[in-house]
Amino acid sequence: MPVPMDALERGLRAETGQKELLQWMKAMGIATVAVYSDPDTQAPHVRMADEAYPLGGDTAGDTYLDIDKLLHAARISGADAVHPGYGFLSENPDFAQACGDAGLVFIGPSPENMALLGDKVRAKDAARNAAVPTVPSSPVLGGNVAAAGEFIESIGLPVMVKAAAGGGGRGLRLVNDAEQLPGILEIAAREARSAFGDGRVFLEKYVERSRHIEFQVAADGHGNVIHLLERECSIQRRHQKIIEETPAQALSPELRKRMGEAAVRLTRQTGYLNLGTVEFLLDDADQFYFLEMNARLQVEHPITEAVTGLDLVRMQVEIAAGQPLTIRQDDVKANGHAFECRIYAEDPFDEFIPSTGTLKQWDPPSGPGLRLDSGFVQGQTVSPYYDPMLAKLIAWGPERSVSLSRMEQALRRFTVLGVTTNIPFLRGVLAHPLVKEGSYDTGLLEEHFDELTPRLTEDAELVAQAIAAWAFGDKVPSSTALRGGSTLRDTAGPWRQAGPWRMS
Numbered sequence: 001m002p003v004p005m006d007a008l009e010r011g012l013r014a015e016t017g018q019k020e021l022l023q024w025m026k027a028m029g030i031a032t033v034a035v036y037s038d039p040d041t042q043a044p045h046v047r048m049a050d051e052a053y054p055l056g057g058d059t060a061g062d063t064y065l066d067i068d069k070l071l072h073a074a075r076i077s078g079a080d081a082v083h084p085g086y087g088f089l090s091e092n093p094d095f096a097q098a099c100g101d102a103g104l105v106f107i108g109p110s111p112e113n114m115a116l117l118g119d120k121v122r123a124k125d126a127a128r129n130a131a132v133p134t135v136p137s138s139p140v141l142g143g144n145v146a147a148a149g150e151f152i153e154s155i156g157l158p159v160m161v162k163a164a165a166g167g168g169g170r171g172l173r174l175v176n177d178a179e180q181l182p183g184i185l186e187i188a189a190r191e192a193r194s195a196f197g198d199g200r201v202f203l204e205k206y207v208e209r210s211r212h213i214e215f216q217v218a219a220d221g222h223g224n225v226i227h228l229l230e231r232e233c234s235i236q237r238r239h240q241k242i243i244e245e246t247p248a249q250a251l252s253p254e255l256r257k258r259m260g261e262a263a264v265r266l267t268r269q270t271g272y273l274n275l276g277t278v279e280f281l282l283d284d285a286d287q288f289y290f291l292e293m294n295a296r297l298q299v300e301h302p303i304t305e306a307v308t309g310l311d312l313v314r315m316q317v318e319i320a321a322g323q324p325l326t327i328r329q330d331d332v333k334a335n336g337h338a339f340e341c342r343i344y345a346e347d348p349f350d351e352f353i354p355s356t357g358t359l360k361q362w363d364p365p366s367g368p369g370l371r372l373d374s375g376f377v378q379g380q381t382v383s384p385y386y387d388p389m390l391a392k393l394i395a396w397g398p399e400r401s402v403s404l405s406r407m408e409q410a411l412r413r414f415t416v417l418g419v420t421t422n423i424p425f426l427r428g429v430l431a432h433p434l435v436k437e438g439s440y441d442t443g444l445l446e447e448h449f450d451e452l453t454p455r456l457t458e459d460a461e462l463v464a465q466a467i468a469a470w471a472f473g474d475k476v477p478s479s480t481a482l483r484g485g486s487t488l489r490d491t492a493g494p495w496r497q498a499g500p501w502r503m504s
Contacts (some may be wrong), residue, residue: 028317032048034052036052036063038063044380064088070095071098080104086301087387090297108295117292123292124137130270133289137203140201145182162188188201211440211441212280213282215228215277216276219272228310229304231303234444242422246306251282275315277298300340300392302338310327337397338403339394341430342391346388348453358379359379364393370396393407432452
């Protein structure tokens, strides 16, 4: 890198994303600047950074989504570059443009890349131009129920209603009955308008029994484009990933080669710069279809780092600094196998409603092959203002059975008191025979939910009540004892009103 670059860092939530990025930046010898909201005053990333600036406010809209506040912090700190993390404004072309206009290096793709790929309809057109297979889809409907009906007649049911802009499962609905279509279109458009400020929706053929496979890509400013192998992301709840692994068990060497080449073609066709992820659906006949491209670093990128030995954040920074890639496609090899589990503060016993409160005990596991990316420490408060992801637990092994065993053992040793987590649910998922075999698809959780949801016996509830009484005193109702004593149980809470959501 020709000159050191200060980095104003932002992640999925202030704690989780920023702490990871700060660790990498500091290891590269780059001075770091953090920003934080009022609830994140005591977050680890604030203490880790060389400088930290308050944004003033509680909600994401008042803090991490406020472009003017972020640019003000960059200006008064003298930062040279901005790393957008993997949430909030990370795929917002207006933010990338504003950074450029302010003379800041944006560590990511161009605003033009983001605008193109953030629009699912335009992205599909780009994929077709790059000779990448796409799922049959309709034009943007704009409330045109008649056109939607004609599309369904041409390809049959089921279909997905999808938002043209945004992601994260918002504006996404499955249609199995044509009579439900008008109502579902209206709901999806309203949700998309609320989440992204864009109510456009379209229909897409639903690929049943599919697997979700994504390829990490990297492109520099010197014409070099490569992929960094794939990740299997089929274990999803409400279209949101919760467990990922690499290499994908469904791919033969020949299929991996074809999908990787398709990802590279699309990346090159769009003139993409920096790191991104091309996502595919793979059917049971080994036919793959372009799904979307994420113009940012993915939450699950650590498993790619675990098997390739590459530092993806370093690659992002080096590309942004104008340097060429130092590796070629033939240099990218998978060494071993890795799983990632997303640890959420949420209640599997109660529709996965996010849980808030103070972390009375936070005792994550450690050991051979384990990595924890988290922004929380014991005594910290989990607030209702941001996505409830607490950590990402990564387990590597020389082969799949070893990495899976390490993950299962690590989850058993992961102790959290003060909020409810999804750790018992994750353990149930990993123990399922289809996961053990590596033969699952995106329908796993929906079809086998009752087998995976942990249930309490009467004796277990009594023990849980005793533990909760010891840990929390009389403030915790006995019926929620093992559920972590969440402080957000009323129907007026923001999670109850808005419903759970996740970043992909």
